[in-house]
Amino acid sequence: MSDNPLAELARCLPDLRLLTEPGDLEHYGRDWTRRWTPAPLAIALPASVDEVLAVVRWANRRQVAIVPSGGRTGLSGGAVAARGELVLALERMNRVLDFDAVDRTLTVQAGITLQAVHEAARGHGLAYPVDFAARGSCSIGGNIATNAGGIRVIRYGNTREWVAALKVVAGNGELLELNRALIKNSSGYDLRQLMIGSEGTLGIVVEATLKLADPPRPSQVMLLALPDMDALMQVFALFRARLALQAFEFFTDRALQNVLAHGAQRPFDGDHPYYVVTEFDAVDEPARDAALAAFGHALEQGWVSDGVIAQSEAQAAALWRLREGITESLAPRRPYKNDVSVRVSLVPAFLHEMQALLAREYPHAEVVWFGHIGDGNLHINVLRPDELSEEAFIAQCEHVTRLLAETLQRHGGSISAEHGIGLVKRSYLDSTRSAAEIALMRGVRRVFDPNGILNPGKLFVRD
Numbered sequence: 001m002s003d004n005p006l007a008e009l010a011r012c013l014p015d016l017r018l019l020t021e022p023g024d025l026e027h028y029g030r031d032w033t034r035r036w037t038p039a040p041l042a043i044a045l046p047a048s049v050d051e052v053l054a055v056v057r058w059a060n061r062r063q064v065a066i067v068p069s070g071g072r073t074g075l076s077g078g079a080v081a082a083r084g085e086l087v088l089a090l091e092r093m094n095r096v097l098d099f100d101a102v103d104r105t106l107t108v109q110a111g112i113t114l115q116a117v118h119e120a121a122r123g124h125g126l127a128y129p130v131d132f133a134a135r136g137s138c139s140i141g142g143n144i145a146t147n148a149g150g151i152r153v154i155r156y157g158n159t160r161e162w163v164a165a166l167k168v169v170a171g172n173g174e175l176l177e178l179n180r181a182l183i184k185n186s187s188g189y190d191l192r193q194l195m196i197g198s199e200g201t202l203g204i205v206v207e208a209t210l211k212l213a214d215p216p217r218p219s220q221v222m223l224l225a226l227p228d229m230d231a232l233m234q235v236f237a238l239f240r241a242r243l244a245l246q247a248f249e250f251f252t253d254r255a256l257q258n259v260l261a262h263g264a265q266r267p268f269d270g271d272h273p274y275y276v277v278t279e280f281d282a283v284d285e286p287a288r289d290a291a292l293a294a295f296g297h298a299l300e301q302g303w304v305s306d307g308v309i310a311q312s313e314a315q316a317a318a319l320w321r322l323r324e325g326i327t328e329s330l331a332p333r334r335p336y337k338n339d340v341s342v343r344v345s346l347v348p349a350f351l352h353e354m355q356a357l358l359a360r361e362y363p364h365a366e367v368v369w370f371g372h373i374g375d376g377n378l379h380i381n382v383l384r385p386d387e388l389s390e391e392a393f394i395a396q397c398e399h400v401t402r403l404l405a406e407t408l409q410r411h412g413g414s415i416s417a418e419h420g421i422g423l424v425k426r427s428y429l430d431s432t433r434s435a436a437e438i439a440l441m442r443g444v445r446r447v448f449d450p451n452g453i454l455n456p457g458k459l460f461v462r463d
C-alpha cells in the first residue's frame, strides 16, 4: 500500500479527473454559506458509477472522508470541505439517461442541474415541478440529498414526492438500486425515502428516476401589498379557498429594498410593510374573474392595500424576481440564515412570537425575512452590523438561534424546513428531533457507512 492515499487513488483510477490546484480547492470546498475556509485534500470528478464506486471503496480502505458535492448552492454548509476531505463532485455525471412515456419518468445522472431536468421534461410535454431560484446551478443529487422544497411546494410537495427510484453508492461501497420506479412496493423499509434528505451521510446518489407531472395549467401572477402581519394568513386562507394556488410566497419591505438595490424594478409607488407573490391557475375567464373577486374582497376587508396582476410573461417574471432575487441580493453580505417551519395553522401565533424575539435580540442588526408562508416555512436572514466582528456576530446569532429553537419547540416546529442541517444547524438538531430519534439516526448511519467516511461532521455534532 502506497503511503500517499491520493497517489494510490490516481494510480488505481488513471482516468479519474483529480484536481489539487489551490483555486480548485477553494472553488469546490465551499457552498453558498461562505463561512468556513475551504481546505479539501483534493477534488475528484468521476464520470461513471464505476468510478464513484471505486473512489468510495478506496476511501474506506484509506479512511479518507468524502464530501459529496453537487452545485454547492446549499445554504447550511453540507457541501463544505474544510477538514482535508476529498470532494466528490458529480458535475460530469450530468446526462439524461432515459425517458419513459408510459411510466412518465425521467432517469438522470445525479450531477444534472435542476434547470436541465425542467428542460428535458418540457421537451417531452411534461413537467418536473420542484422549482426554486438556484435551478441553474443546483443539482438533482443535491436536491435529493436535502429534500429540497422551493416555490411550488404548496401545489406539488417537496423533492421527496417526485423520486421514483434511486441508484446510490452507499458509504460501505455497495451499489444499491432503490425502489426500481415502482408505484406500489410494500416490501419492507423504503430505503429510497431514507436516502432523500440524508445530506450525503448515508450514500452518494448517482442516478435518479424522477416522476413527471402534467405541464402546469395557464396561470396568473399577482403581487399584493399587505398592511400588517395579521393580514397575511387571512389573505392566504381566502386565496386558498377560492383559487387553485401554484405558489404563495411572502417577503417584507426590507427584503424588497434589498432586491430593488440589486436592480429589480419597484412594483408600486409607496411603501408597504409586507408583500405576497402568488401564482394561481387562470385557465379561463371565470377563473380570472374569481381572482379579481378575491383581490377585491381582500381590499374591502383591509387585508390588502395595493396589488398588481401581471399582464405578460415579462411582467410575471419581473414580479417573481422581487421574491426570487432576495437570496442573491443578500449574498454579498453573507447573512446568517435560519430556515424554520411550523404547521400552517400555527403560523400566526409563531410569527408574533418570532417577531418579538427578533426585535428584542437583534436591536442593531438588519433582519430580512421572507419565505414559503403557505407551507409554514420562514427564512430569517440576519445581516452583520459593521461594528460587530464576524466572530461576535456568529456568537450572537447562535444565541438567538437557540432561543428560536425553544420557540419552535413550543410550536412543534422544525429548525430546518428545507435547507438541511449541514454544519450550520447541527447544534440545534436536538430541538427538532428527540434523543431517541437521533440515536436511531446515528445507528442508521453506521449501518450504511460503518467507517464514517461520508460527510463526517455534518448533520450530527458527533459522528
Ligand code: FAD
Residues within 6 Å of the ligand: 031, 032, 067, 068, 069, 070, 071, 072, 073, 074, 075, 077, 078, 079, 090, 110, 111, 131, 132, 133, 134, 137, 138, 139, 140, 141, 142, 143, 144, 145, 146, 147, 148, 149, 150, 151, 199, 200, 201, 203, 204, 205, 206, 327, 328, 418, 419, 422, 455, 458
Ligand atoms: P450542494 O450544495 O452541492 O450539496 C447539498 C448537500 O447535498 C450536501 O450535504 C452534499 O454533501 C449533498 N449532496 C450533493 N450531491 C449529492 C449526491 N449526489 N449524493 C449525495 N449527497 C449529495 N433550497 C430549497 O429547498 N428551496 C429553495 O427555495 C431554495 N432556494 C435557493 C435559492 C438560492 C439563490 C440558493 C443559492 C439556494 C437555494 N436553496 C433552496 C438551497 C439549495 O439550492 C438546495 O439545498 C439545493 O438542493 C442544493 O443542491 P446542490 O446541488 O447545490 O447541493
Ligand code: MLT
Residues within 6 Å of the ligand: 075, 133, 150, 324, 326, 327, 339, 371, 372, 379
Ligand atoms: C428561498 O426560498 O429563496 C431559498 O430557500 C433561499 C434562501 O432562503 O435564501
Ligand code: ZN
Residues within 6 Å of the ligand: 150, 371, 372, 379, 418
Ligand atoms: Zn426557500
